[in-house]
Amino acid sequence: MGKKTGFMDYTREEEQKRHPLSRLDDWKEYSQRFSEDTLKIQGARCMDCGTPFCHMGLELNGLTSGCPINNLIPEWNDLVYKGRWKEALDRLLLTNNFPEFTGRVCPAPCEGSCTVAISEPAVAIKGIERAIIDKGFEEGWIKPRIPERRTGKKVAIVGSGPAGLACADQLNQAGHSITVYERDDRPGGLLMYGIPNMKLEKDVVDRRIQLLEEEGIEFVTNTEVGKDVAAEQLQEVYDAVVLCTGAQKHRDLNIEGRELKGVHDAMDYLTGTTKSLLNSGFEDSDYIDTEGKHVIVIGGGDTGADCVATALRQKCKSVVQFGKHPQLPDHRTENNPWPQYPLVFTLDYAYEEAAAKYGKDIREYCIQTKKIVGDEQGRVKELHTIRMEKTIDASGKAVFHELPGTEKVWPVDYVFIAIGFEGAEHPVLEAFGVETKNNKIHAPYGTYTTSVEGVFAAGDARRGQSLIVWAIHEGREAAREVDRYLMGSTVLP
Ligand SMILES: Cc1cc2nc3c(=O)[nH]c(=O)nc-3n(C[C@H](O)[C@H](O)[C@H](O)COP(=O)(O)OP(=O)(O)OC[C@H]3O[C@@H](n4cnc5c(N)ncnc54)[C@H](O)[C@@H]3O)c2cc1C
Ligand code: SF4
Incomplete structure (x- = not known):
């Protein structure tokens, strides 16, 4: 814990935002990063409480409480307070594949369950998360991590939203060869087409896609699985398929x-x-x-x-x-x-x-x-x-x-x-013949297995319209189960 009395000494500051009227003249992001001095102070407000509810990631009363990917929040708050940015980044990347997305557009359920928030405004967790990853990119600390060995196993991921990207990233790091199929002309799912540019600039999404490509992941765009390429074809060529097709069937x-x-x-x-x-x-x-x-x-x-x-x-x-x-x-x-x-x-x-x-x-x-x-x-x-x-x-x-x-x-x-949205779009699910329940793919939480051998599901297609942070969580977990399925045991968290 950096400063024992930080939560009493300092008040919460909000991330800087451009003036509401001036930002209407362009399509650039409206929020801006904290300065480093402010960040240190904001990091010092973390109490490092015995039970950090901020990272519990549970659903209470149907609402998300705490961080669904269990980010190690008190640890990186402390490291930021001490100015140990590189270590803060390493801790952040242990649990979050894409903090540059969540640090910008997550509704921050972590802050609602922050212990400081019982009596004072919460620690500015989301803003600190964004600053750590942005600094990581600026300092050149984020480099392609090319897997040293390949397993010879091939996995197809259908859908390139945050669930598909997180799943692809994890499986690629485990040494499998990954191809991501996307029906749209650009990868990213709702990160690209859905969330507007002023919330999340698209070069932030492109930068991550490029990094994943440099790490060996292949993206095939303008290709709707079940229409442009048959489900059977994927099942023949790949050792496993993960359906991350989202829940974009709108009401x-x-x-x-x-x-x-x-x-x-x-x-x-x-x-x-x-x-x-x-x-x-x-x-x-x-x-x-x-x-x-x-x-x-x-x-x-x-x-x-x-x-x-x-x-x-x-x-x-x-x-x-x-x-x-x-x-x-x-x-x-x-x-x-x-x-x-x-x-x-x-x-x-x-x-x-x-x-x-x-x-x-x-x-x-x-x-x-x-x-x-x-x-x-x-x-x-x-x-x-x-x-x-x-x-x-x-x-x-x-x-x-x-x-x-x-x-x-x-x-x-x-x-x-x-x-709102009714749930998953059906044509691709019918092409694979996977069982559905309440307009979602039926694949139990924790195993992510569908009713079809070798076909897994994660993200909104499985849980219904949700949040980016849940999609990342499910993509990571499904990757772990696919790895176990392919190798008999797993190296993934
Ligand atoms: C307008 C809008 C704003 C939002 N804002 C926020 C926000 O600020 N913060 C937040 O946390 N969440 C937000 N969300 C929710 C969040 O974007 C989703 O929960 C998240 O993107 C789900 O990720 P996913 O990977 O499961 O699916 P998606 O992001 O929906 O990606 C699914 C992808 O699969 C592709 N696909 C579907 N079928 C096929 C097929 N047959 N073949 C090939 N590709 C296919 C689709 O084209 C799409 O690219 C928002 C949602 C919307 C609609
Ligand atoms: S991913 Fe969302 S819930 Fe988790 S720490 Fe970041 S802002 Fe909070």
């Missing part, structure tokens, strides 16, 4: 007017924007442009927030986000005690930007869309809504009642539907 809104021009799924909007940005800096005009338009985002979650931030950068005329649930409280309620993930009101980056531009929170709570109305050309023009009241019934279930007299008509040019 749709089955209401009147859904088919109108200008009504889109959120993922089409976000993916198209990033593709156009990367391909041509928007010169190709191959994206949905909301400049000067009224935008409504249906769905109160993070995907919706990313749509809001995207529309703001496109200089939309107005943007509103509809959510079904009431606004979260400012402080934890009795039902949400520490060390559970704190369900409290926050001003995420998109809302901070919207508030700076329009002078208010652009979220509308407890609202239900009844129908979408179009003009004579079949273009969306209005959205009809009603307010709802949320109550809890005798069995503890949330029940929503419409409130008569609260009907409203909203003028709109673009509607983006961001109401």
